[in-house]
Amino acid sequence: MNVKEIRHPLIRHKLGLMRRADISTKNFRELAQEVASLLTYEATQDMAVEEHSIQGWCGEVQVEKLSGKKVTVVPILRAGLGMLDGVLSLIPSAKVSVIGLVRNEQTLEADTYLEKLVGNMNQRLALIIDPMLATGGSMVATIDMLKRAGAREIRALVLVAAPEGIARVNATHPDVQIYTASIDERLNEHGYIIPGLGDAGDKIFGTKQKDVQ
Ligand SMILES: O=P(O)(O)OC[C@H]1O[C@H](OP(=O)(O)OP(=O)(O)O)[C@H](O)[C@@H]1O
Ligand SMILES: O=c1cc[nH]c(=O)[nH]1
Numbered sequence: 388m389n390v391k392e393i394r395h396p397l398i399r400h401k402l403g404l405m406r407r408a409d410i411s412t413k414n415f416r417e418l419a420q421e422v423a424s425l426l427t428y429e430a431t432q433d434m435a436v437e438e439h440s441i442q443g444w445c446g447e448v449q450v451e452k453l454s455g456k457k458v459t460v461v462p463i464l465r466a467g468l469g470m471l472d473g474v475l476s477l478i479p480s481a482k483v484s485v486i487g488l489v490r491n492e493q494t495l496e497a498d499t500y501l502e503k504l505v506g507n508m509n510q511r512l513a514l515i516i517d518p519m520l521a522t523g524g525s526m527v528a529t530i531d532m533l534k535r536a537g538a539r540e541i542r543a544l545v546l547v548a549a550p551e552g553i554a555r556v557n558a559t560h561p562d563v564q565i566y567t568a569s570i571d572e573r574l575n576e577h578g579y580i581i582p583g584l585g586d587a588g589d590k591i592f593g594t595k596q597k598d599v600q
């Protein structure tokens with residue numbers, strides 16, 4: 388399976404805090420960005436670098452700089468915005484491509500309301516960000532859109548993933564590597580991840596929670 392569960396102690400600690408039922412909007416937001424940064428660190432480990440020389444304080448010195456594909460970060464609205472600053476804190480010059488999706492809570496299929504991608508997608512590494520990979524419908528719809536626009540190298544960063552969503556992404560897009568802080572147990576009958584985080588969008592934006600037990 389193309390999924391990497393990053394079991395770093397800092398991630399496990401922060402995710403544990405995020406699972407508390409009484410967490411405040413402020414704390415949930417802060418932790419989502421922090422875990423997003425840690426996932427970004429892992430997901431970019433193999434980025435290409437090249438040597439070049441600069442004038443350092445004691446003369447010429449060989450240093451490295453990123454040389455591979457430029458990055459576009461792809462937050463899936465709304466909840467993906469809750470990870471954006473965390474990713475940009477490590478890749479500050481990345482361009483941002485926005486996909487607006489909302490899951491129809493009856494059919495659990497994703498409805499698209501926005502597709503605003505940067506240019507030259509075929510020359511970029513696309514890092515999709517969304518806190519929750521549940522049925523996988525939103526992620527597959529996003530990958531479909533990115534590939535239609537020419538993207539060839541795509542990675543997905545999610546805070547929590549359900550086995551069902553991982554299987555769907557793997558079956559449809561086996562080339563896409565998923566990075567997650569946790570592979571959780573399962574989906575409940577309403578398509579919510581158990582134990583999960585509840586409704587991540589509502590927790591990040593402070594809107595009324597529609598958590599379904
Ligand atoms: O894997 P899936 O079954 O597609 O579910 C996951 C999607 O559901 C949530 O978004 P939601 O549709 O609730 O929208 P929001 O981000 O605007 O709250 C979440 O942020 C994912 O995008
Ligand atoms: O568990 C889930 C599933 C979909 N969307 C969420 O925000 N949480």
Ligand SMILES: [Mg+2]
Nearest residue numbers: 464465488489
């Ligand atoms: Mg969404």
